[in-house]
Amino acid sequence: MGFDLDLLLIFDEIYKTGNVTRAAANLGLPQSTVSLGLGRLRSHFNDRLFSRTAKGMVPTPRAQNAIAEVRRAVQALQHALADQPVFDPAASTREFRICMTDISEVVLLPHLLNHLRQTGPGIRVEISKISQDTPAGLADGGVDLAVGFMPHLEAGFYQQVLFDQHFVCLAAASHPRVGAALSREALLRESHIRVLTSGTGHAIVDKILAAEGIERKIALKLPSFLSVARIVAQTELLAIVPFRYASEVASSEAVRLLPLPVELPRFQVKQHWHERYHADVSNRWLRQSVANLFAD
The missing domain is CATH 3.40.190.10 (Periplasmic binding protein-like II)
Structure with a gap:
């Protein structure tokens, strides 16, 4: 199994805080994402890594032996990623492919387009409708982001709550x-x-x-x-x-x-994305723009 930076950060943050909820808050990730990450870590190490006790999540001997190497790997990856180019929306002609519910087209899309006109006038957007094929589109790279109320995307994807609806x-x-x-x-x-x-x-x-x-x-x-x-x-x-x-x-x-x-x-409107685009600088900028515009 391959590791990405987020998995290593999840390991380190749970080790430091002894609490999955607090680790998620410190990392700015949904708790479900941190829990899924912990599951992947346990599978890779073939060990529970952290045992739930009255004092919180206590590291097992396997986790104690691995933490120094994990932190060295985090430092190495952060150093390598620091050399990545910064996305410049003002100079970009990139096309983003976004799946939306029809309600999101009415409520969210005009505001997003006005924002892009101001910050990235050369950026283009292709909108498609949310469907049962959307998960496959996110996974195979045909879609960058999915926005709306989509219960069928609750598992297996990164997600961020934008606002509550009734x-x-x-x-x-x-x-x-x-x-x-x-x-x-x-x-x-x-x-x-x-x-x-x-x-x-x-x-x-x-x-x-x-x-x-x-x-x-x-x-x-x-x-x-x-x-x-x-x-x-x-x-x-x-x-x-x-x-x-x-x-x-x-x-x-x-x-x-x-x-x-x-x-x-009540229900929650979220943005969803696949791990293949999680670290991409242009997609990170798009997701942050959507969050800044619409998150409660």
């Missing part, structure tokens, strides 16, 4: 029967739009509503969220959508955001 109801500003609040009766009575997204987890809406004994009257099914706001504004149909999407479209369409009379689960 659901609201979108209604026309002039809707004749829906006022400032949406009752359970109105939710049942009115006709709805359902978006047939795939791979983004929005099917949870109907599952939770069904558990609450609510079956929506679906009058229109759409393949994406791109036209939802315009249709809602010009009809009497309702749509259950993520809050940031609703906030974004409310600035350009005659729609209202209404709290739902039932509680739906």
Whole structure:
């Protein structure tokens, strides 16, 4: 098994802190990434390396014997990486390939493009839709980054939480029967739009509503969220959508955001990437730009 710098840093940080959560925070990595890294280290060394005790994660004799070599390897790699060229976005003509949900195209993409115009006017972007093929695209190098709510990318990829989301109801500003609040009766009575997204987890809406004994009257099914706001504004149909999407479209369409009379689960929008691009300087710059723009 090959080692990268992150694995060695994970070893060293757990050794220093005796705590996986604290090690993740110090390294700026998700706890899940550090836990996966520890699993890879244990497999390589064929040893637990750190045993959980009342005093924290205590190094085994194997870890104690290896720590000096690990730290020497970290220093050597950091010295070698220090000679890497710095990515200059202002001079770059690189094309980034980003997979997005259709909601991210509406909510995030315009802001990202405006940022790139200011910081890297020669940079080009190719957008593709999130699908069940996205993990393979990230792994084989066809995709640099995936952004959105994508439960099927939770395992096996680096990830960073950008912000939390919750659901609201979108209604026309002039809707004749829906006022400032949406009752359970109105939710049942009115006709709805359902978006047939795939791979983004929005099917949870109907599952939770069904558990609450609510079956929506679906009058229109759409393949994406791109036209939802315009249709809602010009009809009497309702749509259950993520809050940031609703906030974004409310600035350009005659729609209202209404709290739902039932509680739906919150979810997290993240950016995901494969380990092959983890250390690439241009991809690191892109991920940092996305985090600076959108992270809560």
